[in-house]
Amino acid sequence: MLDNRKISEVVLSELPSLVGGVSSVVLGSWALADDMSDIGRFSDEEHPSPIHHWWVGILGILGGIITAGIGLVRIGIKLSELEKE
Numbered sequence: 001m002l003d004n005r006k007i008s009e010v011v012l013s014e015l016p017s018l019v020g021g022v023s024s025v026v027l028g029s030w031a032l033a034d035d036m037s038d039i040g041r042f043s044d045e046e047h048p049s050p051i052h053h054w055w056v057g058i059l060g061i062l063g064g065i066i067t068a069g070i071g072l073v074r075i076g077i078k079l080s081e082l083e084k085e
Contacts, residue, residue, distance in 0.1 A: 001083075
């Protein structure tokens with residue numbers, strides 16, 4: 001039987017991946033919105049570097065979704081193991 005203490009211990013053990021994933025999505029969204037005018041462009045006269053904020057934004061969003069998803073899956077696995085006990 002799961003009680004609130006066990007559930008909170010499991011969630012708190014995965015809190016870094018959840019907070020990190022959500023933070024990465026938020027910051028990635030900000031970087032993507034910041035460089036909205038350059039989406040799809042790479043190097044040009046105004047911006048000679050091939051690296052743009054929208055690249056970092058997309059990587060941040062994808063990485064954050066994956067990180068938070070892994071954290072949620074791990075919470076589910078740990079709770080199901082505790083429920084079997």
